[in-house]
Amino acid sequence: MEGIQKIKCTSCGVSFMSETDVALCPSCMERQSHGEGNMGGCGCGHHH
Numbered sequence: 001m002e003g004i005q006k007i008k009c010t011s012c013g014v015s016f017m018s019e020t021d022v023a024l025c026p027s028c029m030e031r032q033s034h035g036e037g038n039m040g041g042c043g044c045g046h047h048h
């Protein structure tokens with residue numbers, strides 16, 4: 001864990017700051033957690 005790093009969202013391509021190595025920006029994470037385009041295992045390890 002290197003703290004906060006700038007990464008590019010694999011879903012929409014926007015660059016954002018993240019403390020994890022999940023390559024999805026907050027808005028895409030939000031969309032995913034609400035089950036749109038339901039991905040079985042998104043690999044983020046978070047349950048909302």
